[in-house]
Amino acid sequence: MKYYIIAGEASGDLHGSNLMKALYKEDSNANIRFWGGDLMQNVGGTLVKHYRELAFMGFAEVVMNLKTILDNISFCKNDILKFCPDVIIFIDYPGFNMRIAKWAKLRGIKTHYYIAPQIWAWKENRIKAVKRDFDKLYVILPFEKDFFEVKHHFPVDFVGHPLIDAIHNREKTDEDSFRKTNNLDEKPIIAILPGSRKQEISKMLSVMLSIVSDFPAYQFVIAGAPSQDYHFYEKFLSNKNVKFVSNKTYDLLSIATAALVTSGTATLETALFKVPEVVCYKGSWASYQIAKRIITLKYISLVNLIMNEEVVTELIQEKCNSENLIKELSKLLDSTYRNSLLAKYEVLESKLGGIGASEKTAKLILKDLK
DSSP: OOEEEOOHHHHHHHHHHHHHHHHHHHHHTTTTEEEEOOHHHHHHHHEEGGGGGGGHEEEHHHHHHHHHHHHHHHHHHHHHHHHOEEEEEEOHHHHHHHHHHHHHHHHHHHEEEEEOOOOOOOGGGGHHHHHHHHHEEEEEEEEHIIIIITTTTTOOOOOHHHHHHHHHOOOOHHHHHEEEHHTOOSOOOEEEEEESSSHHHHHHHHHHHHGGOOOOOOOEEEOOOOOOOOHHGGGGGOSSEEEEEEEHHHHHHHOOOOEEESSSSSHHHHHHHOOEEEEEEHHHHHHHHHHHHHOOSOOHHHHHHHHHHHOSSSEEGOOHHHHHHHHHHHHHSHHHHHHHHHHHHHHHHHHTTOOHHHHHHHHHHHHHOO
């Protein structure tokens, strides 16, 4: 079978790589062409475009880069026609993927969506397009099945969360070797996960690192995104108690004592590594003003959304300041508070469906194609 996969972000690259491994296992003749990143490229297949060329964040940034986005859409359509896939597998990245799906469906190409668009968060009216343009939908959050099937009468498959596989299957980190290789000292680690795009990293790191001097017994370690090079982070590394590791977020989380995390998939990854965290978010003024008027969710972090309660503290926009970060990080370092939080992390993981999301999805895709 010929598979065309579109993943437009770092998290999609991770989940796409594991899905590709499962597809190759289920289909020995699989021919895969994809948009993604280094992890997917390491599995095999043919990389068309790297997600580094696609990452635009926020309403204002999308408008500013509209021509590039439209050019990419046109290029993608032509590339699909040349490849003639048996199925297109869309991974998250809804702004781009839903446009391609509408076009592909009209041409009779099978359309499968792995990691469904989060229309339960905003733009719920997109359900009409989802029903019209997708043959199959594979959801990874437990409440999504009720959202699509009960509320909107659209059958979906809940396959479990692929992060559980990604974490479960990784090699165990040798802490001593990791510290030595990355010039980390013996102090306990506060992990800093500022996001993957330049806009959000620049916004988040300044405030996250403003509290370093208040915790001299700890070293703060920035998790560098694979999409950015070291030189971009250099200006944030003047404090000797701030260290940096590149593209080793899971290794860092596996030995961290606590974490400050920009809202996104990383909030769930941090919880699955059982690291107490504070969730942070600061957007541009324009983007935030628009977002708060159209997004009606009680929480912004996946941890709290899945649990339907404030398990981890969320510091959003003006609340994301030095004073609040000091207060909340101090709580994470208190043993009683930590133990209560870690117990809720165990409940969280049990809700996510166990291991095997990639394998389940690959089997379902093959079953439909055959």
